[in-house]
Amino acid sequence: MIRLLLAEDQAMIREALATLLGLEPDLEVVAEAGRGDEVLPALEAAQQAGTPVDVALLDIEMPGLDGICAAEQAHARYPGLRIVILTTFGRPGFLRRAMEAGASAFLVKDAPAAELADAIRRVMADERVIDPDLAAAALADGNNPLTSRERDVLAASAGGATNAEIAARLFLSEGTVRNYLSACIQKTGTRNRAEALTLARAKGWL
Amino acid sequence: MIRLLLAEDQAMIREALATLLGLEPDLEVVAEAGRGDEVLPALEAAQQAGTPVDVALLDIEMPGLDGICAAEQAHARYPGLRIVILTTFGRPGFLRRAMEAGASAFLVKDAPAAELADAIRRVMADERVIDPDLAAAALADGNNPLTSRERDVLAASAGGATNAEIAARLFLSEGTVRNYLSACIQKTGTRNRAEALTLARAKGWL
């Protein structure tokens, strides 16, 4: 019996997935989390209850902590735990980060449901499960060209934030903000901050 | 036995929901669609197969046609069909549009799974199912203040499109684009196009 933890913020989806997986004779959902920062506590609780989790299924976009950060924490604390990342968007940067975080599988929600149970069984057999096209895209994409600070500033530009606002928020001068954004624009090969942000998000660089 | 159609572009989620609903003794998923423009044909096929759909569950954000437009078409063609809109974001403008399109229920995926089956049974009993908080927000929000053309131009500004690009795309002069965007910015009470776009999207106005 493979014991699973399921982390997904949308309750309806989480429960539907739990039901689907619960129908498999060799799978059992023993823990659930609706936020990224509930993953570690849930793993702890399952351990304490005598039903240690074998495989954690983590959505990426969750409140409290994103699934990849949660994977890092979980992997550090429970080295034997297998991690399957589940995501809406197969962004290459996410794939890269997920692998670095110790994930054994990376699945997009566009895949057929049968692939989920299959992936779980394969990671239990110490396999890696990644879509070959996505892996190729991630490798072709090269590394995220943005420095840490550039990412901060680009992320802060979302929603129409002015340079003055970004500067105040990140304790920088406006000129520095303009320089960082200009660097982001050039590194991403785009024409303005909005386009740079759109592309960086699509690539999973932020 | 209530016969259902399920329209949701993410295969894994759709199948999980179909499994969940299929476990209810009085519900049966007789049709599925992965794109908005497959909804009508799927309804047609179910009708032809002698298993006419009673309730259509439509996700909003789907390729080919959004769920609300699909609802409009389905409602026009099958007046007796009940429509339940399922969405990730409870945007007031979406709620308003869904109701206008003939939907009988509007559910967010954050809701517990039990609410889905419950909503299906209630709309079969000719009830309306809407979260009271969401309804209040939609009523408090007032109407979408943007004209059709303003919405076109604001939507076209996404992703960093320049005024010249928007103008070329919508067959306008750049000055007209600037005027329309300025109007959007003022009507939304924001400071620039990016913020106007962010807010209009959050409200379900686009």
Place this chain on the structure above:
DNA sequence: ACGCCCGCATGACAGATGTCATGCCGCCGT
């Protein structure tokens, strides 16, 4: 020690964005 990279900053300037005033046309309701 030196070179590179990152973070941060100033300053000058070109171009894009946003505001405002104004005006024409067509449609619709009164």
Place this chain on the structure above:
DNA sequence: ACGGCGGCATGACATCTGTCATGCGGGCGT
């Protein structure tokens, strides 16, 4: 007929964004 609204446009101008040059300090690897 008239007024209001939406769509479209021109023109002037203020402000914001983006580019470039330059420079300082600190950390790291060779």
